[in-house]
Amino acid sequence: MATDECRLRTEEGVEALLEYCAGRLHAADAVVLESHLAGCAPCREFAAAQQTVWQSLDAWEPAIETQGFQSRLNARLAEDSTPAWKDRLRAWSSGISWKPAIPMAAAFALWAAISAPPRPEIPAQAEQVRPEAVERMLEDVDMLDQLKLNAQ
Amino acid sequence: MADGVSVQPWRPDRVRPGMAVAATLDLDAALMLRVRDGCSSSYAALLERHRNPVIHYVFRMVQNQAIAEELAQEVFLRVYRSRQKYEPSAKFTTWLFRIATNLAFNWLRDERSRKSQESLNDGLTAGATINLKDRRPSVESVLVHNVKLNAVREAIGSLPEKQRAAVLMHKYEEMEYSQIAKVLGCSDSAVKSLIFRAYESLREKLAQYG
Incomplete structure (x- = not known):
């Protein structure tokens, strides 16, 4: 970048001016920039305005009390690390290995099936009466009545 | 833990x-x-x-x-x-x-x-920002300082969110453009643009405090 060219014309130039005003420009680059500023009024104005911004921002130091911050955070961490009963139950059950329980459950089911008493047979009278059968029977009775009437 | x-x-x-x-x-x-x-x-x-x-x-x-x-x-x-x-x-x-x-x-x-x-309305918004307290002993200096602080707060508060975040990280956290870009999830050139525009706006708004 030519030293006599106004730095405001390029992005690199503006960046260098901002860094210079922030006091973050490398010492050698700062010397070059200062010699440029001596002869460039727009860059001087820019730098002066930017330094005003910088000083104004420096004045804004928040006075925040952070004494209770850690204790409040500790309380939230403690709350956060105490799981709900559902999570605790899930955690407890996830710790249990279910593999040995499967053959045990199968053996129990087999034993229950073998040792259970036989089911009593349902007596014939207990069969349910179907509506179609009743209708059919009534029709048969009607038919017999008609046959009787015809015979007479 | x-x-x-x-x-x-x-x-x-x-x-x-x-x-x-x-x-x-x-x-x-x-x-x-x-x-x-x-x-x-x-x-x-x-x-x-x-x-x-x-x-x-x-x-x-x-x-x-x-x-x-x-x-x-x-x-x-x-x-x-x-x-x-x-x-x-x-x-x-x-x-x-x-x-x-x-x-x-x-x-x-x-x-x-x-x-x-x-x-x-704007009046209520301004009222909500009065949270900072200056602890300087002199009443006059407190007033002068508070006026400047209010101007700084309002100038920063008026910036779009991304410009505000970028300029705060650049000014107070002394972050490089590349790191700010990573925080905001955008390119380095986008961050430069955000910062340039933010400082331009601040230069206009805070010029009287020079």
Whole structure:
């Protein structure tokens, strides 16, 4: 970048001016920039305005009390690390290995099936009466009545 | 934390052995790796190192002390909750400020929507920002200082959210453009543009305080 060219014309130039005003420009680059500023009024104005911004921002130091911050955070961490009963139950059950329980459950089911008493047979009278059968029977009775009437 | 959740005050001698874990990483990343392994004193060390910068950054973003503290606590809670998944692929402060920035953006968005619903006027908005207290002894200097502070707060508060975040990280956290870009999830050139426009706006608004 030519030293006599106004730095405001390029992005690199503006960046260098901002860094210079922030006091973050490398010492050698700062010397070059200062010699440029001596002869460039727009860059001087820019730098002066930017330094005003910088000083104004420096004045804004928040006075925040952070004494209770850690204790409040500790309380939230403690709350956060105490799981709900559902999570605790899930955690407890996830710790249990279910593999040995499967053959045990199968053996129990087999034993229950073998040792259970036989089911009593349902007596014939207990069969349910179907509506179609009743209708059919009534029709048969009607038919017999008609046959009787015809015979007479 | 393996030995309970209470964060004990940081003692530097406690964390030194962990430095060997990741000699090439920055101190914060090394501490975070120890937190991942259940070291509560390393978490306390991280808290001690970054508590004030995070609180101040969030405060300057939202301009409300109670909210700033609440959000800063949420930042550190999220850091703690994410400890098992932590991988030092990026600088720790980039990750930390990304969490802080996202929380601040979300709050500002919610607040804007709440305010628009309640149709708050500018007077109330200005009243809500009077949270900072100056402790200078002279009444006159207090007044002068407060006028300037109000102007700075209003100038920063009037910036669009991304410009505000970028300029605060550049000014107060002394972050490089590339790191700010990572925090905001945009390109380096986009960050430069954000910062240039933000300072341009601030130069106009704060010119009278030179």
